[in-house]
Amino acid sequence: MTQTLELLTHRTETLRSIRGIVRTMKTMAAINALPYEQAASGIEAYRATVLDGFHAFLHRQGALPIGPEPGAVPVMVAFGSDHGLCGNYNEVLAEKAVQVGADMRVICVGAQLEDALRGLGITPEAVLLPPATADGLGRLAGHLITRLDVMRRDSISGAIAVTLVFTQRGAHGLQAPTSQRLLPLDPDLIGGLAARPWVSRSLPQFSLPAQTLLAALVRGFLFTSMFRAAAEALVTENAARLARMQQAEQSVDERLEDLTAETRAARQDAITTELLDVIIGFEALKDRDKRKRR
Template sequence: METQESLRRKLSGAEDLKTVVRTMKAVAASNIGQYETAVHSLGDYYRTVSLGIIGYLSQEKIKSMVEKKEPNVNKEKLICAIVFGSDQGLVGQFNDSIADFVANSLHGLQGKKEIWAVGERVQLLLSDMGYNTSKLFAVPSSVNAITPLIQQVLAQSETFFDNNKNSEVYIFHNQPKSAAAYVPAIQRLLPLDEKWRQSLTTLQWPTKLPPQVIGGIKPTLLALIHEYLFTSLFKASAESLASENASRLAAMQRAEKNIDELVVELGNKFHSLRQSSIDEELFDVISGFEVMKDD
């Protein structure tokens, strides 16, 4: 049976836990802001790089891209999936959501699958699903830590594609939405083929003057493509981190609500037990008075 002292300890513990939850809510909200700012700032740069590639294609009068056939056409295609997850707890279904999305998406792709996981928790989920996770990267802890990670991933993905011409590289990550929500997203990173060129046609050159490439044609194109791949990966990582903190914020809001309900319930029990104790003491006093009056 619970006593006033045990209920008082539970109430104190609930209030302490609520303080921790509020602190984590504030940290998550602050992190969301910095990652969303990074994504927004990157958007302008991403558009500039894309326009530079459009300018190159326009100057060179490239209206289509024909895929070069490799001699060994019967070689099995390799599918490399770069999956951005989380290493931290208290993120709800964040890792489960992206893992299920990866499994469903890869099921429709023909070829041998290989997973590069950013985050140990999502790696374990995908391994349990039977996928080969050949590389594991640590999740960045801040905006400044994203660039070293992306440089490492980009270098290895370019090497992978150069060594396996009959391959495709995809990016999987959670993308933030309004009201602290997120949705899983997919983007094909490599190869850069006719399908990729057509995706750029949605952008229009901002002026009536024809674009011109200053300097060497090939070095300029290589630099633009490198920046395009870098910004694609950076954007995916920043959006994943923003989604992770949005999921944590939502989890902390639910936890705070549950703690508030628990505090109310414990408070009612404490006051009820305290009132019962007072009533018992009053009944004892009244009973004693009645006995003394009869004597």
Template sequence: MQALEAVKKKISTTNDLLSVVKTMKALAAVNIRHFENAAQGVGEYAEVVEDGWSVFFKNAGVIPNTGKGKVAVLLAIGSDQGMCGQFNEVSKQETLRVIDELKSEGFTVSCWTCGERVHGALEGSGVTTDLNFRVPGSLRGVNGIVNDIERNLEEWKRKKGMHRFSIVHNRFAPDGSRVAAKHILPLSIRSKGAPWESRSLPMTNIPITDLFSTLFLEYIYISVYGAIVQSLAAENSSRLAAMQVAEKNIIEHVELLESDYRNTRQGTITGELLDIVAGVEAVSGGKF
């Protein structure tokens, strides 16, 4: 009877776990949609900023000199939560590759992280991280993190003479997450924009220096914002895939437990019946 109760308790506990997994699966599916929409929105805004660069290049023609320093900042974006497969591992591996690439070019690399888990993974690989930012849990928290990163970039540039800024992050794709390394600064590594499609030539009536300053800040903002929301979409995609595998395994485990329960119950009933028969035979002197 005790064995039967133990199996029954295991089934109940496993069903509770299955309920949790299904809830996490549903939340991940909803979050993917939210962050994917945000990534699409920032992509459309990036096209507007790109048009702004076209106006700038048409009127100025050159990018202001930003110096020739050899300090590079590399931001690695991971997660603060688990149950998302190899999400942080692939971010770590790509970050290590980019660090080696930057060092081979003569840069002194300052590694920043966004997420406790990728932070711990890099520290465990011998990489010293100078700053670590938390991963926002919702879209409302993304703006605050982006502003914090921007402030630190400005301060780092002023104090250290930062010349190169790159971001490593996972990006969401319908067929699975992909890790990406984007070199954001210097601006000389970016193209001068697509050809102007309109028949009206782009012009501006504001000072070129003001236009550059505005575009530069917007460019940094959308680059960091886009990387974070893409990473969040990819994180939830990885978590959804992990929960689907977990759900399948738990269902199979429940089926095995239920089979074990039926066999144990049948064995218990059979044993009790044999005990009754044996008792009757003992009382009747074997004449039953």
């Protein structure tokens, strides 16, 4: 009984240590998500400025001939996680990538996502590391644009069709993998901007050559889209990890309650056994004294 009680006590202490680790990781996931959430909100202002620039350009130059370019090389940029303990986050994202196009050239962000993609038969052409802090989101977006530019120059047609795949937040704390067409530009987006009336009394003017300005606007649009996708991926990754840690904490708490009850029962059994030993010993002494008096 003593060994059982010692074993239960050891297990309880171990679980309490695990609970402390889980609680720490839960706190870190909640803290880590905040800067990326703020970055995702902040980039929206930049994105709105870029879209205003497109609106002014279209109002001045007219509608753009947006459509698929012949021979464009299909490229997918998938944003996953580089760390585990976030459930099936990367596996679900990899399944979404297969649905988007398993025969595309893939740039993968995150080692865990790379493993999930390889498990489904997709071999990424390049694997990048997610930024360690929100300050690295801009560097990652710039690096991705540079890679895409190299791929465009190396293609025979000189054109690429880019699709982003990442996990996006939804209503009521839900999240789901999504895909976003990046290049060629979405006709609905450009058409909507071209159809929007110009409300200012001042007409838009620019001094740069039209092609140079358009290239700068497209590059700004690519940057904001990459930045936002990377930020969303890191927010949802930490949210998924937070949810798993909450589940783990609840499981540990339930097991601790069971072990506490078992420990109390074992301790009570030990006390009862010791009392019975004392009573039996006392009764044996009384019987011996009676036999001596006789």
